[in-house]
Amino acid sequence: MGGGVGTSYTSGMASLSLGDVEKIYPGGAHAVRGCSLEIADGEFLVLVGPSGCGKSTLLRMIAGLEDITSGTISIGKRVVNAVQPKDRDIAMVFQNYALYPHKTARGNLEFALKLRKIPRAERQRRIMEAARQLDIEELLDRRPGQMSGGQQQRVALGRALVRNPAVFLFDEPLSNLDAKLRHRTRGELKELHRRVATTSVYVTHDQEEAMTLGDRVVVMKDGLIQQVGPPLDVYRRPANLFVATFIGAPAMNLFEGSVDASGTSFQGACGIIIPLSEAAAKTAAGRSITLGIRPQHLEPAANGIDLTVRICEPLGDETDVMLDGPGGSNFTARLKLDAVPAPGSSMTLGPRPGGLHLFDTATGERLV
Ligand SMILES: Nc1ncnc2c1ncn2[C@@H]1O[C@H](COP(=O)(O)OP(=O)(O)OP(=O)(O)O)[C@@H](O)[C@H]1O
Ligand SMILES: [Mg+2]
Incomplete structure (x- = not known):
């Protein structure tokens, strides 16, 4: 060569x-x-x-x-x-x-x-x-x-x-x-x-x-x-x-609502109430906000939201559970479960610490 x-x-x-x-x-x-x-x-x-x-x-x-x-x-x-x-x-x-x-x-x-x-x-x-x-x-x-x-x-x-x-x-x-x-x-x-x-x-x-x-x-x-x-x-x-709904599967759960009068929690239009950190509540106060929780970031929580199982999709290690919540709201949770829950059974779930995303409903932009 x-x-x-x-x-x-x-x-x-x-x-x-x-x-x-x-x-x-x-x-x-x-x-x-x-x-x-x-x-x-x-x-x-x-x-x-x-x-x-x-x-x-x-x-x-x-x-x-x-x-x-x-x-x-x-x-x-x-x-x-x-x-x-x-x-x-x-x-x-x-x-x-x-x-x-x-x-x-x-x-x-x-x-x-x-x-x-x-x-x-x-x-x-x-x-x-x-x-x-x-x-x-x-x-x-x-x-x-x-x-x-x-x-x-x-x-x-x-x-x-x-x-x-x-x-x-x-x-x-x-x-x-x-x-x-x-x-x-x-x-x-x-x-x-x-x-x-x-x-x-x-x-x-x-x-x-x-x-x-x-x-x-x-x-x-x-x-x-x-x-x-x-x-x-x-x-x-x-x-x-x-981006919140496009990236990540299953898609992020979204709920429209606002910060409640006491300025400490998110009050969803559907009636769900989720506590917010002080900083998050302050940023979001006075606006229409959309709260996002990834299905992977919902977990059993004693003082969480009462939900009813609609359907389950077992994936092996984990199960995707579709649930009905208050006021006609829908939730998807990806959970590690020993047994697949029956449709109609109840579950109480809440977001994992740090598992909340807040967006301005009008502009769609991330707030915190
Ligand atoms: N040669 C063309 N003439 C006119 N419009 C076009 C032409 N090629 C693409 N478009 C339009 O431009 C936009 C973007 O098309 P593009 O092919 O870049 O999309 P894409 O993101 O690659 O979609 P996909 O995932 O379906 O391949 C579309 O609205 C499409 O209809
Ligand atoms: Mg293309």
């Missing part, structure tokens, strides 16, 4: 920066609104949100597959607004593997390298290395039609990996896999990122995937960023009602 092979074709790594990026499609759909993000070199960032919130549009703008209406996108120090996709040094992996059906796995991996005029020996070296990392060595001579969905997706990952790009972009790459394979591939992706540490932006509508994969998650809704942070920060301190 000539001097420099193995280094001269590597791009190294890059940070990624989005400055006030907007996208209005020709038809008028305002898909992305004022998005600003700084993605660190080597970071794994996950964009998560419901269908239609603009995730794919944002990713495709980073890739250069979609024009931006306004704003700037930079990879490393270079503004790439006007740079062709092929010159952006990124590799993208899609949900539908988009492999060339008439090429073998090896042919699929090799194609992009040939386009980039990478010499044969270096191509072979990269293909074998990627194949080893993804455990697809025995598939190299098969065509996509001769592989399972999971195997095809590994080859699609391999095709991105051999490019050794500055940035990986993933658009729901695991969505076509069955639950078990999705879980396994998710773990492998995380492990792969730990090894190659290439800056990655990953799109999913699955909050669990976002939580488990991301160094940070970006929660989006209607083209707007709702919150950015490490998964556990977002889980523990959701910035607004949308």
